[in-house]
Amino acid sequence: MRTKQLAAALLAAGALFATSGAVLGHHSFAMFDQEHPIEIVGTVSEFRYSSPHIYIYLDVKGEDGASTKWLLEGSSPSLLLRDGWTGSSIKPGDELRMTIDPLRSGAPGGAWQAMRVKFKDGRPIVAPKQ
Amino acid sequence: MRYRSLLGVAALAVTLSTSSAMAQWPPDLSKYPDWNYQWYRVDPIGQYNPAAPRNNQGAPLTPEYQKIFEDNIEDVKQGGQGTDPTYTCLPDGMPRVMNAIFPMEIIVTPKMTYFLVEYLMQQRRIYTDGRTMPADAEPSFGGYSIGTWFDTDGDGKYDELRVETRNFKGPRSYDPSGLPLHKDNKTVVQERFFISKDNPDHLHDEITTIDNALTRPWTVLKTYRRERNAIFSEGYCAVDNPHVKIGNENYMLGADGLLMPAKKGQKPPDLRYFK
Numbered sequence: 001m002r003t004k005q006l007a008a009a010l011l012a013a014g015a016l017f018a019t020s021g022a023v024l025g026h027h028s029f030a031m032f033d034q035e036h037p038i039e040i041v042g043t044v045s046e047f048r049y050s051s052p053h054i055y056i057y058l059d060v061k062g063e064d065g066a067s068t069k070w071l072l073e074g075s076s077p078s079l080l081l082r083d084g085w086t087g088s089s090i091k092p093g094d095e096l097r098m099t100i101d102p103l104r105s106g107a108p109g110g111a112w113q114a115m116r117v118k119f120k121d122g123r124p125i126v127a128p129k130q
Numbered sequence: 131m132r133y134r135s136l137l138g139v140a141a142l143a144v145t146l147s148t149s150s151a152m153a154q155w156p157p158d159l160s161k162y163p164d165w166n167y168q169w170y171r172v173d174p175i176g177q178y179n180p181a182a183p184r185n186n187q188g189a190p191l192t193p194e195y196q197k198i199f200e201d202n203i204e205d206v207k208q209g210g211q212g213t214d215p216t217y218t219c220l221p222d223g224m225p226r227v228m229n230a231i232f233p234m235e236i237i238v239t240p241k242m243t244y245f246l247v248e249y250l251m252q253q254r255r256i257y258t259d260g261r262t263m264p265a266d267a268e269p270s271f272g273g274y275s276i277g278t279w280f281d282t283d284g285d286g287k288y289d290e291l292r293v294e295t296r297n298f299k300g301p302r303s304y305d306p307s308g309l310p311l312h313k314d315n316k317t318v319v320q321e322r323f324f325i326s327k328d329n330p331d332h333l334h335d336e337i338t339t340i341d342n343a344l345t346r347p348w349t350v351l352k353t354y355r356r357e358r359n360a361i362f363s364e365g366y367c368a369v370d371n372p373h374v375k376i377g378n379e380n381y382m383l384g385a386d387g388l389l390m391p392a393k394k395g396q397k398p399p400d401l402r403y404f405k
Contacts, residue, residue, distance in 0.1 A: 026175075026231050026249060027217035027373065028306055031209035031382070031392040045385070051365040052232065052249055055372070057385040069385035071372055078232040078248055078363045104209045107390035109372075109382055 026052045032073075032101035032111040040070065040110075041120055044094045049087035052076050056112065058096060070108045072100055080114055084126040095120035157240045161287055162279070163325065165238055168360035169333060171230040171352070176305030178350040185307055188348075195310055195343035202308035209393035211373075211380045212308035215301040218375050219250065219367035223271030223302040224295050225319045225337050227252050228352055232365060236333075243277060243291060248365045256293050269299035269315060282324075293321040304339075312343035331356035 042060035056072040077085065090096070098117045100110035117125055174180070178187050185203055202212030211217045222229070232248040245254035256277040267274050273295040279288035298315040311317050318340040326332035333356065338349040372383040373392075376399040384390045389398070 026306060026367075027214060028206050028211055028308070030206040031380075048370045050370040051363060052367055053370070055370050071382065071385040071390075073372070076232060078365065081361060081363065103382070103390065103392065104394045105391035105396060106394070107382070108384060109390055 029101070029111055031104055032109075033104045034101045034111075037099050037101050037116075038110075039097065039099050041095070041097050042070065044090055044092050044096060045069065046092060047087070047090040047094075049077055049085075049089075051078060054080070054085075056090065056096070056098075056117075058098070060108075068108050070110065072098065072110050072112050074112045074117075075114055083114065084129065085114065089125050097122075159238070159240070161281075162238050162240070163287065163289055165236040165325075165333065168233045168235055168357040168362070169230065169354035170233050170357055172332070172355050173229075173352055175229055175231055176307050176309070178352075187307075187309070189304070189309055190345045190348055191310075192343055192345055195312065198310050199308065202310070206308065209396075211375075213301070213310045214303050214306050214308040216303075216306075217371075217373045217380060219371050220301070221250050221252055221271045223298065223300070224254075224273050224275075224317070225339055226302060226304055227254065227272065228321075228335055228337060229305055230352075230354060232363075233357065233360075234354070235360070235362070248363055250367050251365050256291070258291075263294075263296060267297050269297050271299060271302065273298045273317075273319065289324060291321075291323040293319075293323070295319040295321070310343055311339075312341050314342055317341045326353070331358075 040058065040060050042058040044056060045059050046057035048055040053076060054074045056074065058070045058072055059067045060070050061067050096117060097120050098112050100112050103109040119125065177184060182188060191199060198213060205212040216222060227247055230247060234248065235246040237244040237246070241259040243256040243258060252272065254272055254275060256275040258277045258279060261276060263274060263276060274297040275293050275295040277291050277293040280290040280292060281288050282290050296318050298317050300311065300313060300315045302311045303309055304311065320338040322336040324334055326334055333354045335352045336349060337352060338347050340347045374381050374383060379396065379399065380392050382390045382392050
């Protein structure tokens, strides 16, 4: 029984990895520091639903009130569309709370995975399938 | 004028009557397997042996190319792209395209089998019309593929497609790890496509790569899962790609359109021509 449960858990983890994992994209994601993720909150200026990667342009206010534009690279439409993502899942003006892997260089860029992006009020971007 | 029109019609009729494409339409597909719909990779990207670490997948590299691969890994650790050429949207080419990072469609016709790969909208054409390898074809990332159908179980229907691909250009690597192929581009790729005996919706591609960066031919088995509820997407990488290569360094374009360093402490590009 335990073996079956473990197999089911591994299968579920594999499915999640296959549909939501951005880490193993078509190129190396090593420029993003995957060991030190950070949380950022901001307002979407552009949502580019393109392949092989979806990009979110996020205006993030710093402690001094100044706004910085972040370029955030995510997964692919072809891997997310079966989870319900579309080109209008996120719109300019939406406020997002994202856990990202930031660029190692410290420049305002990072990588995101679908399961780590929510609206600022905690709602999921795409409602989970029943 | 009427004379010229008549000549045009006559020329068209001759062309059609001699065209092999018009020899039989619609073509008789009764001997060919049904490989329709959409195929998703089952294997993780760049993982040919799931039991082995990603950067040690068993490719029998020569010492020279093992050193190139290891130097590439060190660059990647710093945030570089090493010897992986595709981050600027260069095509995968063969054999990498068969990783099928995104889904692909297979169209079988008697004279040609097409692989339409969503990632970068890459196409493979496998000629099955009995031709031999041309001596003067332009080298390409995907190479020139000639295939032969086999009826391995003798039931009167083809069930296996064997393909040989040559005549490449580069740069190419096997996958995003940067595992390199030889710069001489004299790669030969031999493939054997067949449906799994256990699952009619699993297609295998046994890929043997012969390359001067290897000490011996390297064979891997890839598996694809058929998705009958096909959803096709467009995959033009250059549309929004922010990754740029200047000199030998990779950078990124920021959301404000300005150049960003990809690596910690990375120097800006050489701007000597900006005066």
